[in-house]
Amino acid sequence: MSDPELPKLVLPGDYLGAAEEFLPGRGTYENRGRIYASLLGTPHLDARDRSIRVEARNGIPEIQEDDLVYARVDELKTAMAICTILSTGTSTRTVPGAPEGTVHISKAKDGYTESLSGEFAVGDIIVARVLQAHPSVKLTTAPAPLGVVAARCQVCHALLRIGPKELVCPRCGHTEHRKLAQVPRSGAPGRNDGSPP
Ligand SMILES: [Zn+2]
Numbered sequence: 001m002s003d004p005e006l007p008k009l010v011l012p013g014d015y016l017g018a019a020e021e022f023l024p025g026r027g028t029y030e031n032r033g034r035i036y037a038s039l040l041g042t043p044h045l046d047a048r049d050r051s052i053r054v055e056a057r058n059g060i061p062e063i064q065e066d067d068l069v070y071a072r073v074d075e076l077k078t079a080m081a082i083c084t085i086l087s088t089g090t091s092t093r094t095v096p097g098a099p100e101g102t103v104h105i106s107k108a109k110d111g112y113t114e115s116l117s118g119e120f121a122v123g124d125i126i127v128a129r130v131l132q133a134h135p136s137v138k139l140t141t142a143p144a145p146l147g148v149v150a151a152r153c154q155v156c157h158a159l160l161r162i163g164p165k166e167l168v169c170p171r172c173g174h175t176e177h178r179k180l181a182q183v184p185r186s187g188a189p190g191r192n193d194g195s196p197p
Contacts, residue, residue, distance in 0.1 A: 006045060009057065010037040016052050027054030063088065063099065065133050070149075071101055073124040076116050079105050083126065085137060101137035103128060109179045110142050119179035125150040127181050141179055148178040 010016065014037045016028060024030040025046065029038045037043065041054040063069065068089030075082040081103040085095050103126075108119045119141075120126070127149050128139035141147045151160045153169035154176060160167035166175040 006043040006052075008042060010041065010043050010054060012037055012039055016043055016054075021050065023049055023051035025051035025053030027056060028052055063095065063101075063130055063133050063137055065130050067130045067133075068146075069095075069101065069128055069130060069139070071126050071128055071139065073120045073122055073126060076120060076122060078116075081108070081116050081120050083128075083139065086125075089127065099137055101128070101130070101139045103139045103141055107131065107138075107140040107142050109147070110144075118177060120148060121151060121154060121176070121178070123152055124148045124178065141181075144182040147181040149181050151176065151178050 006016065007014070016022070016035045016037055019030050019033045019035055022035055022045070024035045027037065027039050027041055028035050028043075030036075035052055037054045039054055039056050041057040043052055043054050045052050063085065070086045070089070071083035072086055073081050073083050083101045083103065084098045085101045086098075087095055103116075103120075105113050105116050108116060113119060125148070126139075126141055127146055128141045129143070129146060130137060131140050132138040151167060152158065153160055153172060153174050155174045156169060156172045158169050158171040160176060161170050162168075162180070163175065166177050167180075168175050
């Protein structure tokens, strides 16, 4: 038994099949013996009971291996940072359900990390890559472009700025260290003296 020719994407009101052949499932409705999609999404046929359902496609980002995600650090444990995934790098939409992701201490940065509290602080926003998406989300911030992208002063909660070496609080002058996401240094001041090679 093969699927009828179901399109990849249907709009509300699109005809899916005859009610005498199929059962109307989730995301569909029946009208005068015909089954229609009730939402935007992908239709599926369940071969067991011949029901047709439509999986909503609202642009809800699924977290997948190798994705870049933005996450907030919620808790630092001895061996891992526990984060809430806020959005994926490929979608500006937030990830529903605020799934948890963890950065193991061995994946915080290249080389040995003595303590996660030396690299992250609770409330930091990090950009991380998904190492594993199921059953739990495991993240890495080890590669240079990954790590903390926004951090607040642990003393006064102002947003920290990148100083010459460490992060500096523009309000109270407190300096802090993080495993920062390194932005390509093309336009950065300092080393570039503008001389041709
Ligand atoms: Zn401060």
